[in-house]
Amino acid sequence: MNIVVCVKQVPDTWAEKRLSDSDKTVDREGVEGVMNELDEYAVEEALRIKEAGGDGTVTVLTMGPDKAVETIRKALSMGADQAVHVVDDALHGSDALATSNALAKALGTIEYDLVILGVESTDARMSVIPAMLAERTGAAQLTFARKVEVSGTTVKIERQTDTGYDVVEASTPAIVSVVEKINEPRYPSFKGIMAAKKKPLTTLTIADAGVDGGSVGLAGSGTEVAEFAARPPKQAGQIVKDEGDGGAKLAEFLASQKLV
Amino acid sequence: MHHAKIEGVDHRLSEEHEALRKSVESFAREVVAPQAEQADRSGEFPYDVIRQMGEMGLFGLPLPEQYGGMGGDFLALCLAIEELARIDSSVAITLEAAVGLGSMPVYRFGSEEQKQQWLPALCRGERLAAFGLTEPGGGSDAGNPRTRAVLDGDEWVINGTKAFITNSGTDITNLVTVLCRTGERADGRPELTSIMVPVPRDGFVASPKYDKVGWHASDTRELSFTDCRVPADNVLGARGRGYAQFLSTLDEGRVAIAALAVGLAQGCVDESVRYAKEREAFGNQIGKYQAVAFRIADMQTRAYVARCAYRDAASRMLAGEPFKREAAIAKLYSSTIAVDNARDATQVFGGYGFMNECAVARHWRDAKILEIGEGTSEIQRMLISRDLGL
Numbered sequence: 001m002n003i004v005v006c007v008k009q010v011p012d013t014w015a016e017k018r019l020s021d022s023d024k025t026v027d028r029e030g031v032e033g034v035m036n037e038l039d040e041y042a043v044e045e046a047l048r049i050k051e052a053g054g055d056g057t058v059t060v061l062t063m064g065p066d067k068a069v070e071t072i073r074k075a076l077s078m079g080a081d082q083a084v085h086v087v088d089d090a091l092h093g094s095d096a097l098a099t100s101n102a103l104a105k106a107l108g109t110i111e112y113d114l115v116i117l118g119v120e121s122t123d124a125r126m127s128v129i130p131a132m133l134a135e136r137t138g139a140a141q142l143t144f145a146r147k148v149e150v151s152g153t154t155v156k157i158e159r160q161t162d163t164g165y166d167v168v169e170a171s172t173p174a175i176v177s178v179v180e181k182i183n184e185p186r187y188p189s190f191k192g193i194m195a196a197k198k199k200p201l202t203t204l205t206i207a208d209a210g211v212d213g214g215s216v217g218l219a220g221s222g223t224e225v226a227e228f229a230a231r232p233p234k235q236a237g238q239i240v241k242d243e244g245d246g247g248a249k250l251a252e253f254l255a256s257q258k259l260v
Numbered sequence: 261m262h263h264a265k266i267e268g269v270d271h272r273l274s275e276e277h278e279a280l281r282k283s284v285e286s287f288a289r290e291v292v293a294p295q296a297e298q299a300d301r302s303g304e305f306p307y308d309v310i311r312q313m314g315e316m317g318l319f320g321l322p323l324p325e326q327y328g329g330m331g332g333d334f335l336a337l338c339l340a341i342e343e344l345a346r347i348d349s350s351v352a353i354t355l356e357a358a359v360g361l362g363s364m365p366v367y368r369f370g371s372e373e374q375k376q377q378w379l380p381a382l383c384r385g386e387r388l389a390a391f392g393l394t395e396p397g398g399g400s401d402a403g404n405p406r407t408r409a410v411l412d413g414d415e416w417v418i419n420g421t422k423a424f425i426t427n428s429g430t431d432i433t434n435l436v437t438v439l440c441r442t443g444e445r446a447d448g449r450p451e452l453t454s455i456m457v458p459v460p461r462d463g464f465v466a467s468p469k470y471d472k473v474g475w476h477a478s479d480t481r482e483l484s485f486t487d488c489r490v491p492a493d494n495v496l497g498a499r500g501r502g503y504a505q506f507l508s509t510l511d512e513g514r515v516a517i518a519a520l521a522v523g524l525a526q527g528c529v530d531e532s533v534r535y536a537k538e539r540e541a542f543g544n545q546i547g548k549y550q551a552v553a554f555r556i557a558d559m560q561t562r563a564y565v566a567r568c569a570y571r572d573a574a575s576r577m578l579a580g581e582p583f584k585r586e587a588a589i590a591k592l593y594s595s596t597i598a599v600d601n602a603r604d605a606t607q608v609f610g611g612y613g614f615m616n617e618c619a620v621a622r623h624w625r626d627a628k629i630l631e632i633g634e635g636t637s638e639i640q641r642m643l644i645s646r647d648l649g650l
Contacts, residue, residue: 077279188283189317190330193276 001056002170003046006117007039009071024225025093035071038118057081064258076196077188088206093218100132105209113172146181199257206219271571284343296348299477313383328380335574338519345523349626350477357426362389369497389435391421409440414492418485429466429481452502456494463488474625514591518570518635519593525563528605559601566594585647592640595630602627
């Protein structure tokens with residue numbers, strides 16, 4: 001089974017994130033980049049499927065600036081076999097629609113049965129790329145998987161829902177997005193880190209991937225950040241005085257916040 | 261980010277070493293940290309963490325792939341030890357002793373057959389090896405052990421006691437190499453030989469764990485040998501080479517312990533910075549007051565300088581150059597500042613720093629042994645001053 005894992009480099013989870021003033025896109029320069037955490041689960045799941053099946057390759061696919069090669073290296077050091085990096089200045093500012101377009105085109109250059117990716121990235125948190133990729137490639141859409149089973153050309157997942165899970169099944173090719181319940185990602189070993197250096201890494205410009213320049217970047221995006229503001233500072237808490245009805249007041253508050 | 265290495269003056273890490281450091285840093289934060297306080301309190305050996313470290317290949321870091329290792333070098337091991345010690349010294353010393361004292365002597369001095377037999381499971385962290393050097397009345401006077409091994413036919417018969425032996429009594433310990441007196445040399449000094457004792461074994465008893473001030477979750481025991489018999493060819497390397505082997509093992513070990521001390525010193529900085537930003541007093545974060553901020557600046561300075569010292573010693577070692585003096589300097593300085601940083605971090609935390617549940621209180625208890633183990637600070641000063649011709 002040949003598997004592609006889409007990974008994204010995002011600003012460090014714990015760093016303060018900013019939008020740049022000039023074009024209102026995420027400022028990726030000033031902060032340390034890390035692999036989107038949910039994508040680590042995707043890499044792990046791809047490696048487990050490959051190891052269980054015993055054959056096939058795991059290809060890492062990423063779209064992002066030169067710096068994103070750090071995230072590719074991490075996936076390779078975890079054990080992926082090869083990588084494709086779509087890097088082009090024209091991609092800067094792409095929204096989900098434009099990104100899915102470029103990724104779908106790049107997927108066209110790779111042979112695959114399965115595409116695995118995290119359900120969302122921690123920077124933009126749109127959660128729509130898996131569905132868009134399924135639409136654009138015509139592959140089956142298996143999202144929010146907390147368990148994946150592969151048998152021949154059949155892929156069965158447990159889809160996480162608010163109340164439990166659904167069992168969903170499809171034939172390959174399929175796009176699978178995973179939640180963090182699915183596994184425990186491995187930590188790169190030194191042997192893996194050394195081996196990663198020697199693994200094939202293909203760099204594609206948008207022209208190489210057959211992407212039309214007008215369909216990506218800020219210009220090719222269907223959405224635009226009109227304005228943004230810093231989160232207002234935390235308000236002082238509300239004090240509930242217990243006059244015999246403290247419990248009821250707390251329950252009311254929680255219900256009003258839709259927490260119960 | 262990668263950078264151009266500047267030949268001759270540059271101790272910044274290669275891309276691969278930095279990637280390893282980051283990998284262990286994440287592991288320490290995500291896997292080691294959540295269990296550190298509980299393990300410190302219960303004193304239970306952290307088998308689950310050790311198993312996961314084994315899966316990551318940490319126990320095979322400096323060993324070649326043909327014996328199940330990662331094909332890395334001693335610096336890679338030091339980086340792993342440093343990152344673990346930022347969070348939990350018990351876990352860090354378990355790795356240091358397992359590799360530095362357990363596996364490395366087998367790799368350095370063992371026969372091909374011994375290496376094949378022991379190293380793969382040790383590299384996977386599924387088994388632990390220990391080294392018995394120190395004796396109850398020995399300490400710094402390590403060249404004169406009382407533990408004796410006598411050849412009886414095709415077996416060594418070992419009698420004696422070893423003290424403070426790390427990793428010697430866990431459920432997964434399967435080898436204890438013991439420094440024994442096997443005769444007298446022509447010059448009247450004792451002939452010392454390292455003998456490998458597969459454990460468990462008749463005549464070998466590991467006492468209950470010591471009640472230590474720190475390093476609670478590491479396994480440290482007194483060992484007694486009573487007519488303990490092992491095959492004659494369990495000699496590690498050659499008969500009579502025991503002490504020389506040990507001296508070279510200790511030089512390396514000092515660099516590794518220095519890395520551990522730097523990790524602890526940095527862990528004290530990490531905790532102090534976090535707390536100084538969080539805790540408010542007199543209407544401000546306490547980190548806004550120079551009494552606190554400058555103290556933390558000093559702590560970071562010491563950790564940085566100690567790190568430079570151990571990495572310089574490590575780079576000399578890797579280059580095959582003499583590094584005895586640099587190892588002693590790194591060990592002396594880093595253990596001193598580890599104790600300083602632990603004391604200062606406790607001060608930053610105030611009363612909370614005196615609570616055992618607080619990480620810096622654990623660092624404070626874990627720090628003192630660094631001035632004692634793997635050569636006391638006095639021994640390091642002796643080595644440095646001798647090297648200066650004094």
